[in-house]
Amino acid sequence: MSFLRFATRTLRPVPVCHFSTSTGGTPKSSSSNLPFYLGGAGVTGLGAYLFLGGSPAPFSTTTSKPKQKQEKSALDPERFLDLKLKSIEPYNHNTSRFVFELPDGGAALSPITSLVVVRASEGSEHAPVDKKGNLAIRAYTPISSPDQEGELVLLIKKYENGVISKYVHERLRPNDTLAIKGPIVKFPYKANEFEDVALIGGGSGITPLYQLLNHALNDPVNRTRFTLLYANVSEGDILLHEELATLQRAHPDTFKVVHTLDKPPAAGWSGASGYVSRELVQAHVPPAQKGDKIKVFICGPPGQVSAVAGKKDGMKQGEIGGILKELGYTEEQVFKF
Incomplete structure (x- = not known):
């Protein structure tokens, strides 16, 4: 969007309305x-x-121009771009926020429930490769807002057998680059398409669920009720803990989070304990009988996904199984990230 500006020469100052979001220089x-x-x-x-x-x-010396609305993502879903690592922000004992610079100060403009694919930049030392000798790739969901300008934030947990996660944690330093491609949409979410949405997550699988929650709950037209069942080993493993608590405080009528831990603390823990069980799902997730008014999203370790919703078939959803099948949910009601 652009606007015409008129320079005015006059002996008496005349008020001028400038259609701009920024203030020009002082005459x-x-x-x-x-x-x-x-x-x-x-x-x-x-x-x-x-x-x-x-x-x-x-x-009149006002020369500033209104900022044009960005219409295209700063990322590219067809090719990898080398993005410079701006900073590393430790989150807990095995997870950090990695902040990358986006080209020309643009925004990712990622549709909701979309991910990016990452690999080492060409020519990088110690670049991890797959079994075929090609540069190994992994998918991550950004936790930064789609319209955040100039930055893309990935919350990456380090796994001892994680090819990319170990490389990012052990080799990358500020000013290094990582090749990133995206955004790639996983599920075409629409506001108020469902009356209830249940999200079941484990560990770092919280990131796509958080992306959806943060967007939907902050949408002023949202009427959907969200319930999150989030499983972790210990209290210190809970990712985005405060962010989730903030969303729950801000939206008490439309969002409830239930934490469950394999190893809960001896005292002071008010959440559940153990894995995501049939009993936990029955207690907090609206029943399958709601039909197309209920949607269940799940993202977590393969073992959890398999036990709760059935094994995912590579990039395909795979058949419904596990606890959700036992409780009568259908493939149409469940989506596996």
Whole structure:
């Protein structure tokens, strides 16, 4: 979007409305303009000059332009871009936030429930490869807002057998680059398509669920009720703990989070304990009988996904199974990230 600006020369300041989201430079007066007023305007100009207090009226010097609305993602879903690592922010004992710079200060403009694919940049030392000798790739869901300008934030947990996660944690330093491609949409979420949405997550599988929650709950037109069942080993393993608590405080009528731990603390723990069980699902997830008014999203370790919703078949959803099948949920009601 662009707007026309008019520079105005006048002896008396005239209010001007600028259609801009930013403020232009402050006009300055200069006594060097006195000959212009005296010579070009004669006695009348001199009278106006004296009437205005001995200083000529300022020229309009506003030159700032309104910022154009970004229409295209700073990322590319068809090819990898080398993004510079801006900073590393430790989160807990095995997870950190990795902040990458987006080209030209743009935004990712990632549709909700979309991911990015990452690999080492070409020519990087110690670049991990797959069994075929090609650069290994992994998918991550950004936790930064889709319209956050200039930055893409990935919350990456380090796994001892994680090819990419170990590389990122052990080899990458600020100013290094990582090749990133995306955004790639996983599920075409629409506001208020469902009355209830249940999200079941484990460990770092929280990231796509959080992305959906953060977007939907902060949408002023949202009427969908969300319930999150989030499983971890210990309290220190809970990712985005405060962010989830903040969402629950801000949206008490439409969001409930239930934490469950394999190893809960001996005292002071008010959540559940153990894995995501049939009993936990029955207690907190709306029943399958709600039909197309209920949707269940799940993302977590393969063992959890298999036990709760049936094994995922590579990039395909795979058949419904596990606890959700036992409780009568159908493949149409369940989506596995």
